[in-house]
Amino acid sequence: MPPKVGILAGGGDLPERLVDACRAAGRDVFVITFDGAAEYGDLGDTPHASVRLGAVGKTLKLLHGEGCEEVILAGPIRRPNLKSLRPDLRGARLLPRILAAKGDDALLTTIVEELEGDGFRVVGADDLLPHLLAAVGELGRVTPGDDERRDIAQGAQVLRALGPYDVGQAAIVSAGYVLGIEAAEGTEALIARIASIKPPGRAGVLVKLPKPGQDRRVDLPAIGEATVAQCAAAGLAGIAVESGGVLVIDQDRAVAAADAAGLFLAGIEAATP
């Protein structure tokens, strides 16, 4: 029997999709949500518990008690402020390393090391959902034009230049002009602010890549139907993601939404190292 998976759930659709994927594969799951760290939907009859983000000891105890052997970190979590963190004993011991972690990658590495130190195998969402990784080429019916292909290449160059600095998973480029770069605000806020400064009409390309060298088990970027809807509403021409490096959640629905809105949705080759 395949080992039971503990899902440490952040926001977005990813946790729910992982639960579906595990069930379809006959794997048992246990979901842990974190108070105030994200908006969670109704988990229905999925076995789950909710803990404070600072309750590291309780989280590990729950995972052991439920017999989980593998753990998956799924979806973004809001950085808590210290006041609301209220760590338990184990959390307090971890706190100095959490506070010393510079950037998202370092923070997630700390969490992975803690889980591995307790005997869990940390697996990636792409291990459970490999069919949702973007392929190379157009995923839908709409094809980017030459200008848009240049914008995609420019966006990818900008993001790769930022690679060493643990920042930047997305950029929006239009007609050779970099309109926006994502840092800590998230892709949704990036798209929202571009709507008012982009050229009128269907223009501008959202480019989303994994950061070079990031641990894909813990921070694989993802887009979904909601991303497509937001780009369509903002008047963008399309979305390009790194093939094999970005999950397209609900891929059928996301592609259908892009087709309906006249947006392209394309997978681009990963950079050769």
Place this chain on the structure above:
Amino acid sequence: MPPKVGILAGGGDLPERLVDACRAAGRDVFVITFDGAAEYGDLGDTPHASVRLGAVGKTLKLLHGEGCEEVILAGPIRRPNLKSLRPDLRGARLLPRILAAKGDDALLTTIVEELEGDGFRVVGADDLLPHLLAAVGELGRVTPGDDERRDIAQGAQVLRALGPYDVGQAAIVSAGYVLGIEAAEGTEALIARIASIKPPGRAGVLVKLPKPGQDRRVDLPAIGEATVAQCAAAGLAGIAVESGGVLVIDQDRAVAAADAAGLFLAGIEAATP
């Protein structure tokens, strides 16, 4: 007698400061504002005219007619959409090059070439206001701590990595974490969105540099009292700008505002090429 200066005015305090500086130096000025391209204050008795941004022929004719020998481009201008541009004959001839210009630098270079082709000398705001260029070191009484110096260095690294891509004049970094990078939205929008995602308390450093290789005559970054007030309201700890590469408008008032709010205002060394 020093030659008369034509000021092509964009937004912010810079055009007004240039008028003051010219008057103090006994130089005649003529200001051209552009319909809908920026918010303009009351120009009082300063000789001026307002034209459409697309009226390139009229703009050049005004500058010649007023006997301007030097021209200065001052302050940011909103990119017009094609519909509101309504070019005159000369503007229509320039339009293909304007549309082909990739990014701000290329666009401004096109404008400078057109002015130079008509016999004007294009000068920089720093030629007229050299005393407003930031010096090296603290400009006010507050001193950045070691952590903040590291954040400043990191912000400068990120901006320099973006140099080849004609994007990024400012970033906000806090405790080793890049919270935001400015692209087309402007520094004001960058600071505004950081307020809600930064750690609580006085934290985070705004770093502002000229783009490497940019033509300083036409796009010298500037901060002023309003920038200091906005950073104070957002809860940032301070501002660092490249010495000799960023204008601090109303420097006395900006420094006084930083001192009063407990923010540092520091000039950092330019990168050695």
